[in-house]
Amino acid sequence: MDVADARVSFAKARQHLRDNGCREFQDRARAWQALAEGLYGDLSAASELLADQDQGAGALVDPLSARLAELATAHLHWARDELAGARRSLDASEPDD
DSSP: OOHHHHHHHHHHHHHHHHHTTOHHHHHHHHHHHHHHHHHHTOHHHHHHHHHHHHTSSSSOOOHHHHHHHHHHHHHHHHHTTOHHHHHHHHHHHSOOO
16 A cells, blocks of 8 residues: 555544544544655645644543654654654654553
């Protein structure tokens, strides 16, 4: 699957999960979609998805969703040549042992 197809697939997954009330998986799909949008080069779409996630009904409780969102944020920083921000986000994406 290429990045363009992934963007569409995650958008469809988010819609399905939103309709069925599966918040944890919806958060994961949103984080994956943000990462796919960033890799595709649509930094504004990725930023909007991450902002929507931050403004949702509370903080991300699922550790995987939070780590994926940090990876997407790291990619956005890197794409904008903000290396310190990318490093912070990569550090934050590391799982706690």
